[in-house]
Amino acid sequence: MNLKDTLGQAFTLEAVFAAILMLSAAVFALQVTAITPLTSSTSSQQVQNQQAALADGFLSSQQEQDTLKDAVLYWNPSTISTRKGAWHNKSTTSPGEGYTRRSQFNQSGFPFGQQLSKTFLSKASASNVELVYEPQGADDNSYYLVELGTPSADAVTVERTIILYDSDRLRNEDGTVSNTELGSLNSSRFYAPNLDGPVYNIVTVRVTVWRI
Amino acid sequence: MSDSSSKRGQTTIDFAVGVSVFLLAVIFIFSFVPSLFAPFDSDQSLLTASDRIADTLTQDMLVTEQDGAAQRYVLERDCTTTYFERVNGNLESVPSQCRYPDSVKNVTTSVGFKSGPVGVGQTKDVNVTIESYSAGGDTTIATVDGTRLATGDVPPTQSQTIIVSEREVVIEGTNEEFRFVVRVW
Numbered sequence: 001m002n003l004k005d006t007l008g009q010a011f012t013l014e015a016v017f018a019a020i021l022m023l024s025a026a027v028f029a030l031q032v033t034a035i036t037p038l039t040s041s042t043s044s045q046q047v048q049n050q051q052a053a054l055a056d057g058f059l060s061s062q063q064e065q066d067t068l069k070d071a072v073l074y075w076n077p078s079t080i081s082t083r084k085g086a087w088h089n090k091s092t093t094s095p096g097e098g099y100t101r102r103s104q105f106n107q108s109g110f111p112f113g114q115q116l117s118k119t120f121l122s123k124a125s126a127s128n129v130e131l132v133y134e135p136q137g138a139d140d141n142s143y144y145l146v147e148l149g150t151p152s153a154d155a156v157t158v159e160r161t162i163i164l165y166d167s168d169r170l171r172n173e174d175g176t177v178s179n180t181e182l183g184s185l186n187s188s189r190f191y192a193p194n195l196d197g198p199v200y201n202i203v204t205v206r207v208t209v210w211r212i
Numbered sequence: 213m214s215d216s217s218s219k220r221g222q223t224t225i226d227f228a229v230g231v232s233v234f235l236l237a238v239i240f241i242f243s244f245v246p247s248l249f250a251p252f253d254s255d256q257s258l259l260t261a262s263d264r265i266a267d268t269l270t271q272d273m274l275v276t277e278q279d280g281a282a283q284r285y286v287l288e289r290d291c292t293t294t295y296f297e298r299v300n301g302n303l304e305s306v307p308s309q310c311r312y313p314d315s316v317k318n319v320t321t322s323v324g325f326k327s328g329p330v331g332v333g334q335t336k337d338v339n340v341t342i343e344s345y346s347a348g349g350d351t352t353i354a355t356v357d358g359t360r361l362a363t364g365d366v367p368p369t370q371s372q373t374i375i376v377s378e379r380e381v382v383i384e385g386t387n388e389e390f391r392f393v394v395r396v397w
Contacts, residue, residue, distance in 0.1 A: 015230035057285035057380030061389045122349025
């Protein structure tokens, strides 16, 4: 019996190929690791559902406390003919339509902004608030109230509609009702135009929330 | 004879290389096979349970009604405080406008709300609190009309997976927003 003929493994190269084969089988097996839709992770569907529910609850609560209308009317009409005006506490020279910093809308005269800051910004979420109205002619149909950036891919949007009447008054910087009626404003001094009739315009408040 | 060692096709170095490659492969497999079972370790129904409990309480059971329709996320003041009182063992009378199911209304002994109104069963631990915001955004358990709005089992303090569902609610009449937190583990 020649010992060489009974060797099951003639070359070391066979061992290397066998090991590679085993490793490939292991890697293939790992590709089938099951991640179900209910597995907890930071990007699961439940996070989006929760953000949507929080935004929905936020808007319902604001509407119940009548602060949603206060927020939409928290406007400082401009005295210069070339500008529309701006939100209170936002200088006309700063860029963009809406508030861009937390310190601008986290003011005591603006409970909508204060609650937005507590509900979302304190909990590692960011939000945009856009006001969509009925335009006249070729104008834009939306104006930002809060613009903190571009939403991520998993952002959710919830909206509520309010009706503004000609008899509604603007709000001052400290939150009190001012004497300026919407109907008496020059239509180019407010972000939304004046439609015919006793209704000034119909504004939809659109809140977009995403995690950061 | 010493000839046999010179006739072997495998030198010592060949053997070392082969065995080390083999051992590497075996160790690799033994360390990664347990991760195949990782998704099945945790109880996947906790996520659904916590979501459903939060939705049921904030959109249906404790809410006010307007023209017969439930107002989502607007909690009725007396119904909310009575609910927490009753679940914690203090059997107050149920106001007529409450939307509780009969399992909460018609009981005369203190009811564990897990099996009845929330329908979770005894295998899960549930904790429900309503927290109020401070100026900086931190939340603490709220007290409305003398009732501390917290009930359920005590959450564990050691490391354990707790699934949390949060909702934003307003309790009508208080003019204040609260955070409704449900913890299930």
